[in-house]
Amino acid sequence: MQTDRTATRATLYLALGWAIWRLPLFAFSAGMSAMRPAEVRGWAVSILAGAFLLTFVFNACGGSVLVVALFHGTLDILITSPTGGPAASR
Secondary structure, eight states: OTTSSOHHHHHHHHHHHHHHHHTTHHHHOHHHHTOOHHHHHHHHHHHHHHHHHHHHHHHHTTSOHHHHHHHHHHHHHHHHOTTOTTTOOO
């Protein structure tokens, strides 16, 4: 995506795509369907922040999708682990 647009513009398109991809979760996920407007805005900001973080990682490692996938997977495990993991809120 960055071959014909800036990294910022490509990231904004990526974040929009991710948000659209996840919209059905608002109909099927009890936690997401119960979100209030402020929480939905926070969700959207987190999608945008994640897109910028992963764009940074992609560009910093010379465009390696593998590194980005491993980084994303590691974050998912740490953030959503049912065991609490080191990133659990206390």
